[in-house]
Amino acid sequence: MNSQTFAPAPAVTAAATEAHYDAYVMKNYARAAVTLVRGEGCRVWDDRGTEYLDFTSGIAVTALGHSHPAWVKAVQTQAAQLVHVSNLFRNPLQGELARKLVQQAGPGRAFFCNSGAEANEALIKLSRLHGYNTTHEEGKRIKVLVAKNAFHGRTFGSMSATVQEKIQKGFRPMVETFAAGEFNNLQSFVDLVDDSTAAILVEPIQGESGVTAATPEFLVGLRKLCDERGLLLLLDEVQCGLGRTGKFFGFQHYGIVPDALSMAKGLGGGMPIGAIWVREPFAEYFQPGSHGTTFGGTPLACSAALAVVDTIEKEDLMGNVRRNAPAWRNALQQLVADFPKVLKEVRGLGYMVGLGFHADPAPFNAKLREAGMLCPLAGNNTIRLLPPLTATPADLAQSVAIVRGVLAAA
Ligand SMILES: *Cc1c(COP(=O)(O)O)cnc(C)c1O
Numbered sequence: 001m002n003s004q005t006f007a008p009a010p011a012v013t014a015a016a017t018e019a020h021y022d023a024y025v026m027k028n029y030a031r032a033a034v035t036l037v038r039g040e041g042c043r044v045w046d047d048r049g050t051e052y053l054d055f056t057s058g059i060a061v062t063a064l065g066h067s068h069p070a071w072v073k074a075v076q077t078q079a080a081q082l083v084h085v086s087n088l089f090r091n092p093l094q095g096e097l098a099r100k101l102v103q104q105a106g107p108g109r110a111f112f113c114n115s116g117a118e119a120n121e122a123l124i125k126l127s128r129l130h131g132y133n134t135t136h137e138e139g140k141r142i143k144v145l146v147a148k149n150a151f152h153g154r155t156f157g158s159m160s161a162t163v164q165e166k167i168q169k170g171f172r173p174m175v176e177t178f179a180a181g182e183f184n185n186l187q188s189f190v191d192l193v194d195d196s197t198a199a200i201l202v203e204p205i206q207g208e209s210g211v212t213a214a215t216p217e218f219l220v221g222l223r224k225l226c227d228e229r230g231l232l233l234l235l236d237e238v239q240c241g242l243g244r245t246g247k248f249f250g251f252q253h254y255g256i257v258p259d260a261l262s263m264a265k266g267l268g269g270g271m272p273i274g275a276i277w278v279r280e281p282f283a284e285y286f287q288p289g290s291h292g293t294t295f296g297g298t299p300l301a302c303s304a305a306l307a308v309v310d311t312i313e314k315e316d317l318m319g320n321v322r323r324n325a326p327a328w329r330n331a332l333q334q335l336v337a338d339f340p341k342v343l344k345e346v347r348g349l350g351y352m353v354g355l356g357f358h359a360d361p362a363p364f365n366a367k368l369r370e371a372g373m374l375c376p377l378a379g380n381n382t383i384r385l386l387p388p389l390t391a392t393p394a395d396l397a398q399s400v401a402i403v404r405g406v407l408a409a410a
Contacts (some may be wrong), residue, residue, distance in 0.1 A: 014047045032369060039066025042388050042395050044374070053373045055385045055399055060207070060239050060352070063266035064311050065388035071269050071307040078303035085299065087292060093302035100309045101277055104248040106257055109283035112275050112297030116238035117153025119262035119274035120201070122291060123234045124157045126260055126278060127199035129285035130232050134198075143197045144234075147183035149379065151208035152201065152236055161201060164209075164379075184214060186221035193225065199232035199259075200225070204250030207239035210380030211347045211354025216254055223256040232282065235261040238274070239352070242266030243312045243389050246322040246350035253349065266389075271304030273297075317389040321350045328396040329353070332385075335400065339407045344381070353385040354378060355403070364406065373402040 012020070017035045035047040042065050044054045054066070064071050078093070085091055098110040113119055124144060131141030144161065151167070152158040159167055160175035168174055181188035183206060200222055206212045226233040233256075240250035241263040251258055259282055264274035275297075278285075295301070312318060329346060332355065336343040342364075347354040357364065361383045368375060368383070376384045387395060 017047065032366075032374075034369065034374070041065040041067075042391050051372065052369070053395065053398055053402065055387050056374045056376050057386045057388050058270060059376055060244060060265045060386045061268070062270045063242055063244070063308055063317075063389050064269045065390045066270075068269070068307075068311065068390070070311045070314075071304060074303045074307035075271065075300065078300050081299075083298060083300040084295070086294060087296060091297070091299045091302070093299045093306060094297035097275075097297070097302045097305050097309070100306065101263075101275060104309075105261065105277040106279060108260075108277055108279035110275050110277050111286065111291070112273065112302070113293050114272050114295050114301075115153070115274045116236075116262065116264035117155040117158040118293065119238060119264050119276050120152045120158040120161065120236060121155055122276045123199075123201060123236075123260055123262050124161065125291060126276070126282065126285060127201075127232055127234065129290070130282065131198040133285060134230065141196055141198045142177045143194070144178050145189055145192050145197060145200045146178050146180050147202045147206070148180045149183060149209035150180075150201075150203055150206060150236070152203075153238075183212065184218045186218050186225070189222060190225060193229055193231070197229065197231055199234050201234040201236060203236045203238075203240065204254065205240040205245065205349055205352060207352070207384070208378055210356065210378045210382040211352060211384055212380075213347070213349055214254070219251070219254045220256055223258075226259070232259040234258060237261045238264045240349075242308065243318045243321060244350060244352045244386075245348075246318055246325060248312075248318065250349070267308065268301055268304045269308040271301050273301040273305050275305075312389065315390070320391075321389055324391070324393050324396055325350045327393065328400070331397070331400040332403075335404055335407065338404075342407060342410065347382070351385075351387050351389060351391065354380075354382040355385060357381040357383070364410075367406045367410075368402060371402050371406050373399060 036044050037047050038045045042054050044052050101110045102108055111122055127144050132138055135141045146161045148163055152161040157175055161178050163180040179192045181192055204214050223233055235251055235258040237249050247253055260276055260278040262276050267273050332346045344356040344358050361381055365377055365383055378384045
């Protein structure tokens with residue numbers, strides 16, 4: 001019998017966890033040497049009892065903060081009632097969640113899966129069906145335009161759509177039907193469109209590559225380009241969706257509607273769930289047998305997502321983001337003004353903020369951790385600040401104070 005088998009998780013010592021990771025966990029993440037054991041709101045505690053202000057939120061996932069009572073109650077209740085039934089049958093929570101998402105995005109339909117990459121795979125497959133249905137030939141209209149520096153995930157399709165050396169290296173050949181334009185350069189996309197093009201896929205606000213919002217000219221221009229050429233406009237809202245920017249979806253800042261979008265991170269508030277929304281008539285492309293996943297839209301995952309969506313409404317969390325973000329942003333701008341040699345700029349929207357540095361911010365991020373704050377890095381010399389949507393002005397002010405303290409000590 002393997003000695004790991006009966007190790008009771010709560011009794012594991014700090015040293016043992018480190019040893020377990022060293023010996024048994026695959027090395028594909030650059031993990032901080034912090035073991036987290038408990039969370040509440042925007043705070044987490046490690047196995048030594050140290051408290052952190054958590055502005056990682058599991059990378060924009062725990063939208064309600066940790067252990068939100070409404071989320072906990074919904075998941076506990078559902079876990080005791082019915083967890084999984086497959087998609088061979090209906091369950092009431094999937095139907096209700098689809099209704100709520102359609103209410104937010106517009107007339108159309110939802111499909112449920114388990115992650116952001118998987119949601120983007122569904123969008124990519126939708127683009128293939130669009131090409132097939134408009135040409136009645138396979139392989140003729142298959143090209144999808146994406147943006148350089150985008151991040152769409154780690155599966156083969158979504159990785160191929162992620163035109164970044166560090167993501168693709170060692171895994172080539174990629175799926176060869178993507179072509180990349182420059183983000184926020186409309187003409188570069190116009191130049192790439194030809195008869196083989198089926199769709200355009202972009203993030204309204206690029207996340208992993210450094211938190212860069214699309215300009216209105218760019219996104220509105222892409223919508224127009226898609227309309228003129230009969231292309232699907234596909235938006236990756238995996239990070240910016242679910243209220244993070246102060247609107248339910250990022251696209252709602254731009255006065256356009258996409259043909260389909262993907263979501264995941266914030267949707268389950270910590271429960272793994274992804275989804276796509278597709279508007280009519282394109283939602284009809286998927287027919288029985290064309291796509292699926294065993295775990296998609298389980299009662300348990302949907303109960304978590306419904307708790308997220310309902311709580312966003314009930315507690316007016318988008319209003320919370322819209323009311324609090326401007327003062328927070330001003331305070332961060334002041335940091336840039338006070339420490340111009342270290343900080344370059346503040347980017348992003350709402351509670352999706354990128355603090356741009358002049359040099360690699362990884363050492364600074366380690367100091368933030370020592371000072372009691374957890375944030376994820378991003379490309380383009382960026383530290384992301386991703387508080388839960390429940391974060392109060394006091395929480396935001398605390399983040400500014402911690403960053404200022406570390407800047408002043410340097
Ligand atoms: C995180 C992310 C993904 C990938 O989601 P996973 O759940 O990690 O597969 C895709 N697109 C965007 C914009 C993301 O931020």
